[in-house]
Structure formats: structure tokens, C-alpha cells
Amino acid sequence: xxxxxxKRKSLSPSGAVAAFIVGLLHMGCDYTFGAVLIAFFxxxxxxxxxxxxxxxxxxxxxxxxxQRGASQVLCNSAGGALAAAAAAAAAAxxxxxxxxxxxxxxxxxxxxxxxxxxxxxxxTWASELGMLSSSRPRLLxxxxxxxxxxxxxxxxxxxxxxxxxxxxxxxxxWVVGRLSGELPPGLGQAASxxxxxxxxxxxxxxxxxxxxxxxxxxxxxxxxxxxxxxxxSRTHRVVAQAAPHVQHISGKPILSNNQVNALAALSTSAxxxxxxxxxxxxxxxxxx
Numbered sequence: 001x002x003x004x005x006x007k008r009k010s011l012s013p014s015g016a017v018a019a020f021i022v023g024l025l026h027m028g029c030d031y032t033f034g035a036v037l038i039a040f041f042x043x044x045x046x047x048x049x050x051x052x053x054x055x056x057x058x059x060x061x062x063x064x065x066x067q068r069g070a071s072q073v074l075c076n077s078a079g080g081a082l083a084a085a086a087a088a089a090a091a092a093x094x095x096x097x098x099x100x101x102x103x104x105x106x107x108x109x110x111x112x113x114x115x116x117x118x119x120x121x122x123x124t125w126a127s128e129l130g131m132l133s134s135s136r137p138r139l140l141x142x143x144x145x146x147x148x149x150x151x152x153x154x155x156x157x158x159x160x161x162x163x164x165x166x167x168x169x170x171x172x173x174w175v176v177g178r179l180s181g182e183l184p185p186g187l188g189q190a191a192s193x194x195x196x197x198x199x200x201x202x203x204x205x206x207x208x209x210x211x212x213x214x215x216x217x218x219x220x221x222x223x224x225x226x227x228x229x230x231x232x233s234r235t236h237r238v239v240a241q242a243a244p245h246v247q248h249i250s251g252k253p254i255l256s257n258n259q260v261n262a263l264a265a266l267s268t269s270a271x272x273x274x275x276x277x278x279x280x281x282x283x284x285x286x287x288x
Contacts, residue, residue: 011068011073012068012069012070014069014070015068015069015070015072015073017070018070018073018074018077019041019073019077022037022073022074022077022078022081023037023038025081025084025085026077026080026081026084028088029084029085029087029088030084030087030088030180030182031176031180031182032173032176032177032180032182033080033084033087033113035172035173035176036080036113036114036117036169036172036173036176037077037080037117039168039169039172040076040117040120040121040124040169043121043124043125043165043168044121044124044125044128047124047125047128047129048124048128050128050129050132071258072258072261075258075259075261075262075265076120076261076265077120078262079112079116079262079265079266079269080113080116080117080120080265083109083110083112083113083116083269084109084113086105086109086112087106087109087110087113090102090105090106090109091106091182093105104280107198107276107280108273108276108277110173111207111269111272111273111275111276112269112270112272112273113173113269114169114170114173114204114207114208114211114272115207115211115215115265115268115269115270115271115272115273116265116266116268116269117169117173118165118166118169118170118207118208118209118211118212118215118268118272119166119211119212119214119215119216119218119219119264119265119268119269120215120261120265121165121166121168121169121212122161122162122163122165122166122211122212122213122215122216123162123165123215123216123219123261123264124165125161125162125164125165126154126158126159126161126162126165126216126220127158128161129157129158129161130153130154130155130157130158130159130161131148131149131158132157133148133155133156133157133158135155135156135157136148136155137150137153137154137155137158138153138154138155139152139153139154139224139249139250140152140153140154140217140220140221140224141221141224141225141250142224142250146229146249146250147231147238147249148238149229149237149238150229150238150249150250151223151224151227151228151229151240151250151251151257151260152220152221152222152223152224152225152227152229152250152251153220153224154217154220158216159213159216162212162213162215162216162217163209163212163213163216164212165212165216166208166209166210166211166212166213166215166216167205167208167209167212168208169208169211169212170204170205170206170207170208170209170211171205171208173204173208174201174204174205177204198279198280207272207275207276210275211268211271211272214268214271215264215265215267215268218264218267218268219260219261219264222255222260222263222264223251223257223260224250224251225250225251225252226251226252226254226255226260227240227251227252227253227254227255227256227257227260228240228241228242228248228251228252228253229248229249229250229251230242230243230246230247230248230249231246231247231249232245232246233245233246233247240253240257241253
């Protein structure tokens with residue numbers, strides 16, 4: 001994956017090193033984690049190459065090829081690696097037994113993992129496809145029409161793409177996880193409809209769609225308020241830094257794009273863990 005990224009200029013040398021290390025960590029925890037990471041990277045790289053000239057004409061920060069450095073790679077994968085490690089640790093701790101605690105911890109870690117990549121994939125798909133929309137984006141914080149490329153701008157096409165990205169991550173996790181026998185965690189000893197639902201495709205596909213939609217909206221809201229967007233009268237493009245010839249559109253220069261992505265993914269992961277905990281609690285699966 002790292003070699004392919006350098007060859008296609010979707011990864012810088014530092015990004016390739018980071019991707020190689022992160023990929024090893026994911027694969028070392030379970031093949032399913034690695035499959036989700038690969039699906040996210042390949043699909044995102046492919047979409048980045050769509051209509052590059054049009055995207056570059058709208059957004060000054062857009063780089064042809066979408067070349068990602070180490071910081072961007074880590075912001076999009078470090079949280080997922082931690083969740084994967086937590087799931088592997090929970091599986092090792094339970095030792096394959098029917099311990100409800102071990103099974104619940106695995107489920108929560110898997111939920112965090114899926115939430116992370118559903119958010120990251122949804123954000124990337126929404127950004128790359130949303131910029132190709134024929135309708136002008138609307139700023140999520142005020143619903144005002146803004147130029148394409150504005151941080152926090154959303155379109156119906158982008159929102160639909162975000163939901164599809166989350167669904168894709170849920171589908172990959174479910175299919176590969178079922179084939180490897182790692183997803184979902186057992187919970188078979190807990191005689192409850194909620195426990196049974198956790199073993200079905202609907203739970204994970206629904207969680208992926210929900211996390212994708214929520215993550216995309218969180219990312220857009222953060223971008224609309226905590227990232228600077230301005231219109232450059234010289235280049236006629238959206239820029240991320242204030243200047244005398246730049247008219248402010250939205251946001252304050254508090255967070256970078258990588259920081260927004262990481263914060264949105266973290267928030268979405270936490271939300272998925274909270275949802276999974278609520279699901280098990282409401283279904284009377286938790287007894288401790």
C-alpha cells in the first residue's frame with residue numbers, strides 16, 4: 001500500500017513510512033482491521049483523482065494527486081490503530097472464553113474502530129465528491145451559500161457521499177470480519193435480542209451509516225467555525241489564511257484541517273462507543 005501510494009503520488013515519502021507502520025499495526029491486530037484501512041485508503045485516493053483540475057481551481061490548498069504526508073496519515077489512522085489494539089487486547093484478555101466482560105469490551109473497541117474509519121471515509125468522500133456538485137455549498141453553521149472548497153460547506157451530494165462512505169466501511173468490516181471469524185464479538189451467552197442484533201449485519205451497517213453521517217456533519221461544523229476560509233481576489237480561489245486581498249468567508253484560524261479531522265474522528269468514535277454501551281444497557285445485556 002505504501003509503495004503504491006508513492007508510485008501514484010498519493011503519499012509523500014514520510015506519509016508512506018507512516019502508512020507502512022500503521023498498516024503493520026492494523027494487520028497485526030486482525031486482518032479485518034487491515035482490510036478496513038486498505039479500503040479507506042484506496043477508495044479515498046481514487047476519489048481524490050477525480051476532476052483534480054476543477055478542485056484545484058476552487059481550493060488553493062488542494063494538491064494534485066492528493067499527496068498525503070505523515071501528519072495527515074496519522075490523523076486519519078492513529079485513532080483506528082488504538083481502537084484495533086484495544087480490541088485485540090480485549091480478545092487476548094478474554095482468552096476466547098465466554099466471559100461477558102471480555103465480549104463487551106471487544107464490542108466497544110470494535111464500535112470505536114468502525115466509528116473512526118466511518119468518519120474519516122465519510123469526510124473524504126463528502127469532500128471529494130461534494131466539490132463536484134452542481135449546486136453551491138451551504139455553510140453548516142448558518143446555511144449561507146458559499147464558494148466550493150469552503151471549510152464547513154455542505155451539499156446534498158456531499159452528504160449522500162458521506163453516508164455511502166460510512167456504509168462502505170461498515171460493509172467491509174462486516175464481510176471480512178465474518179470471513180475471519182472476528183466480527184462481531186460473541187455475546188452468545190447473553191440471551192437477549194440486543195445481544196443477537198450485535199451479531200447481525202444490520203447493526204454494523206447501521207452503525208457505519210450513522211457514524212458516517214454524524215462524523216461528516218461534525219467535521220463540517222468544526223470546519224465552519226474553527227477553520228479560516230477566505231476568498232482571494234487575486235486567484236479567485238478559497239484560501240486558508242487571512243491577507244489584505246482576502247475576504248473572510250467563515251471560521252476562525254484555530255484548527256488546521258488535520259486537527260479538525262482528528263477531532264471529528266475522535267468524537268465520532270466516542271459517540272459509537274456510547275451508542276453501543278446504551279444499546280447493550282437498554283437490551284439488558286450488561287449485568288455488572
